[in-house]
Amino acid sequence: MSEEPTPDLLTRLLLLATIWLMALLVWVKVAAGWEARSLTLLTESLYTLLVGCNGVLSFLAVTNPDHPTGQDIYGHGRRETAIALFLTAGLTLACAFLIWMFTQQVTAALQREVLPFPLQVNPPLLQLVGLSTLSTLALALFCLYHARRLKHPLLGYNATQLFKDATLGIVVLLSLWGVWWGEPLFDLLGALILFIILLDGFWHMICWQLPLMVEQVSIAPDVLAAIAQGVRGVSYCYRIRSRGIVGQFLYIQMHLVIEARYEPQAPLIARYIEEELRLRYGALQVTFYIETERKRGVGNGK
16 A cells, blocks of 8 residues: 655655646747747746746755755755846846837837737647646646645745746737737737736745845744743743744744753643744744753753
8 A cells, every 4th residue: 555645755746746847838838939929928938937946946945955854944055046046137038038029019010010920829829828727727726735734835835826827828818819819919918918927926936035045043032032931941041043934934943941840841841832933923843952950961842
């Protein structure tokens, strides 16, 4: 009988599925968009590329060997930062090229002249876009289900990006349908809308991922110490570290010194502190190193 995959393995598999599907769809959309000379489809392929790069960054975050578990978020390293910078440069060049094509198309369309990049939309192209949209939507639903089941913030963010890409696929389909019925301005209007959404999506991805690129203290140690020392039985705490982003996921390490008479209740004290921290800061994981006043033994009280 096959065993159910662990949450960590399932998270990695879902992110890998996202990366491979987005890579395939980017290739298909760019090829089909260039063949049809559709600015809407070419612009939407850049958003698909954005979703794929976000999946790569998330996958690197959960597979970092320095993390105790795949869910912990410490901070991206040089690889992730290099990917973000490379993506920024690539999107800048691609956007400049699309703006040039858009200007040429708009000028010709407004003057009712022959388009410099004639559109060639046919039923097979519409079917291809519809199929790609359905596949993205199916993966988004699957990721959302497991994100809620595992309470994993990265999977939830990944599912949100997939849903947005599927929604944009519907916009592309409507735009191409309008072109098929004889109005090329639909393609230009769709490209303009998607271009604005692309810039907004890129900005939100940077806002989500950029804080992870710098390993920093998330919560002041004295604040965490005050919460821990407010629990009966805790004498003091030291060597407090917190990493991650409040509201997404946090990892906290804390050394506790408890009174000798409360030593049997050490696991309950640690659990109560963790509940207080989770109530205040949201999703997190805490590792406690517990010592007593009479004995400096180190243990994991979680």
